Amino acid sequence: xxxxxxxxxxxxxxxxxxxxxxxxxxxxxxxxxxxxxxxxxxxxxxxxxxxxxxxxxxxxxxxxxxxxxxxxxxxxxxxxxxxxxxxxxxxxxxxxxxxxxxxxxxxxxxxxxxxxxxxxxxxxxxxxxxxxxxxxxxxxxxxxxxxxxxxxxxxxxxxxxxxxxxxxxxxxxxxxxxxxxxxxxxxxxxxxxxxxxxxxxxxxxxxxxxxxxxxxxxxxxxxxxxxxxxxxxxxxxxxxxxxxxxxxxxxxxxxxxxxxxxxxxxxxxxxxxxxxxxxxxxxxxxxxxxxxxxxxxxxxxxxxxxxxxxxxxxxxxxxxxxxxxxxxxxxxxxxx
Amino acid sequence: xxxxxxxxxxxxxxxxxxxxxxxxxxxxxxxxxxxxxxxxxxxxxxxxxxxxxxxxxxxxxxxxxxxxxxxxxxxxxxxxxxxxxxxxxxxxxxxxxxxxxxxxxxxxxxxxxxxxxxxxxxxxxxxxxxxxxxxxxxxxxxxxxxxxxxxxxxxxxxxxxxxxxxxxxxxxxxxxxxxxxxxxxxxxxxxxxxxxxxxxxxxxxxxxxxxxxxxxxxxxxxxxxxxxxxxxxxxxxxxxxxxxxxxxxxxxxxxxxxxx
Numbered sequence: 140x141x142x143x144x145x146x147x148x149x150x151x152x153x154x155x156x157x158x159x160x161x162x163x164x165x166x167x168x169x170x171x172x173x174x175x176x177x178x179x180x181x182x183x184x185x186x187x188x189x190x191x192x193x194x195x196x197x198x199x200x201x202x203x204x205x206x207x208x209x210x211x212x213x214x215x216x217x218x219x220x221x222x223x224x225x226x227x228x229x230x231x232x233x234x235x236x237x238x239x240x241x242x243x244x245x246x247x248x249x250x251x252x253x254x255x256x257x258x259x260x261x262x263x264x265x266x267x268x269x270x271x272x273x274x275x276x277x278x279x280x281x282x283x284x285x286x287x288x289x290x291x292x293x294x295x296x297x298x299x300x301x302x303x304x305x306x307x308x309x310x311x312x313x314x315x316x317x318x319x320x321x322x323x324x325x326x327x328x329x330x331x332x333x334x335x336x337x338x339x340x341x342x343x344x345x346x347x348x349x350x351x352x353x354x355x356x357x358x359x360x361x362x363x364x365x366x367x368x369x370x371x372x373x374x375x376x377x378x379x380x381x382x383x384x385x386x387x388x389x390x391x392x393x394x395x396x397x398x399x400x401x402x403x404x405x406x407x408x409x410x411x412x413x414x415x416x417x418x419x420x421x422x423x424x425x426x427x428x429x430x431x432x433x434x435x436x437x438x439x440x441x442x443x444x445x446x447x448x449x450x451x452x453x454x455x456x457x458x459x460x461x462x463x464x465x466x467x468x469x470x471x472x473x474x475x
Numbered sequence: 476x477x478x479x480x481x482x483x484x485x486x487x488x489x490x491x492x493x494x495x496x497x498x499x500x501x502x503x504x505x506x507x508x509x510x511x512x513x514x515x516x517x518x519x520x521x522x523x524x525x526x527x528x529x530x531x532x533x534x535x536x537x538x539x540x541x542x543x544x545x546x547x548x549x550x551x552x553x554x555x556x557x558x559x560x561x562x563x564x565x566x567x568x569x570x571x572x573x574x575x576x577x578x579x580x581x582x583x584x585x586x587x588x589x590x591x592x593x594x595x596x597x598x599x600x601x602x603x604x605x606x607x608x609x610x611x612x613x614x615x616x617x618x619x620x621x622x623x624x625x626x627x628x629x630x631x632x633x634x635x636x637x638x639x640x641x642x643x644x645x646x647x648x649x650x651x652x653x654x655x656x657x658x659x660x661x662x663x664x665x666x667x668x669x670x671x672x673x674x675x676x677x678x679x680x681x682x683x684x685x686x687x688x689x690x691x692x693x694x695x696x697x698x699x700x701x702x703x704x705x706x707x708x709x710x711x712x713x714x715x716x717x718x719x720x721x722x723x724x725x726x727x728x729x730x731x732x733x734x735x
Contacts, residue, residue: 201732202733220585234572234580238492238493239492251482251586
């Protein structure tokens with residue numbers, strides 16, 4: 140995605156040529172991007188790609204070796220204390236003070252972010268409501284489950300309702316219901332905030348992010364919409380379908396079967412539970428994109444096929460991610 | 476400054492809600508109490524021996540000084556005891572925050588590094604005031620059972636506070652450099668012991684080098700307080716050491732931001 144096609148929002152985070160060295164190791168190498176109000180940007184990359192290091196620099200914990208970070212128009216290293224109030228940061232595995240109750244911990248976070256009186260009370264109540272923390276409000280942080288620890292970590296990031304959220308692996312430790320809640324909340328906040336999140340869960344990036352940045356060995360190797368990046372893969376997900384029905388191939392009569400192939404898996408009356416097998420069981424395999432998937436489903440429905448199983452392999456984004464990060468890894472090995 | 480108090484209050488509450496805080500308080504109270512009881516027992520023995528000798532020689536018993544026999548050694552022994560306790564007070568302050576990534580979160584808040592360091596410092600100082608209050612209580616007991624001179628007693632208490640304040644700043648600095656709390660405690664204890672031993676190298680006629688080394692020692696400067704000598708040089712030494720090591724602690728945290 141080009142800068143021109145970015146959502147029209149105020150630039151909340153501007154990163155230019157960000158480089159961070161740890162001794163001889165270059166953890167982040169010339170990273171540059173912008174996060175605007177109204178968009179969710181995903182930082183993708185394999186373990187050790189430099190996502191967490193980049194985030195630590197962005198929130199002012201680490202000083203970069205080179206480059207510039209501007210948050211809400213101010214330089215994070217020159218005007219740090221003033222502009223850090225505009226950032227809500229969730230580190231990976233949020234550090235909580237075990238002896239403190241959730242209420243006390245969030246009060247502490249709010250006070251340290253400059254909230255007091257009615258604003259603090261409002262921040263606490265908003266955070267508790269958004270993250271469903273009422274049930275553990277008086278529980279000691281040391282006795283919280285992983286999921287609740289993550290939620291309390293998110294709550295401290297949100298308590299002052301900052302315009303920019305920087306979230307390092309926000310879905311870590313959450314169960315599927317909590318992940319669904321988080322997705323819903325992020326989608327709600329998107330309207331008013333700019334959100335940068337790191338993740339290695341590609342489905343999360345696909346569903347949530349307007350743009351993704353793929354990091355490999357500290358370098359930005361791709362940037363664009365998840366769908367656009369998916370196009371850099373083979374364009375389709377490997378799919379396997381089991382369908383029961385007639386003796387003719389289920390692909391018979393479909394306009395454009397593309398890379399799909401069908402073969403008879405079990406003939407009617409054969410195999411386990413054969414008395415109940417009223418039709419032939421066909422296996423359809425191949426790579427199929429979104430349009431092809433819709434056409435195939437419509438075709439099978441029209442033909443009265445009974446869909447027994449549908450499994451998708453690597454998505455287009457996953458394929459692109461693997462290709463980009465593995466290629467970069469190999470190039471890195473070769474240049475050593 | 477409000478953020479500093481908020482951080483200090485959290486640090487102090489951390490001690491009051493942890494077994495470590497109560498263990499340190501118990502060890503300090505027990506050891507200080509034993510020192511006081513032992514000194515009072517020795518004082519009584521000394522007084523009785525002196526009275527018996529006087530009776531044998533049919534002379535009036537010479538005065539045995541409570542100040543020399545109890546007050547001075549009490550404060551010196553308690554100060555030495557703090558050398559072993561305070562490393563466990565400061566060990567967690569920054570090193571543990573760093574290990575648990577709490578420091579990462581704190582530095583993402585709208586706070587300056589000096590506010591974080593000062594908040595931590597005031598928190599550990601607050602806890603040390605609780606330790607110190609045990610010694611203040613002992614002084615009250617001493618005043619009830621005897622009649623110690625006021626100046627050495629009050630000087631000893633003030634000196635103990637200044638001594639502890641400087642050691643806490645040194646401990647905080649070591650904690651800002653250490654990778655974990657155990658490392659911080661061991662290094663701080665080692666440094667305290669070296670500084671304490673440095674105080675013993677100066678003798679009358681010592682070289683300037685030995686005198687300089689002795690002057691680096693907090694114990695060397697502290698020894699006069701229990702005698703009621705409130706030397707401006709000693710007070711200046713403790714205040715300067717506190718400010719210097721707090722400033723170095725700020726630099727230590729800055730270094731973490733560079734090193735990672």
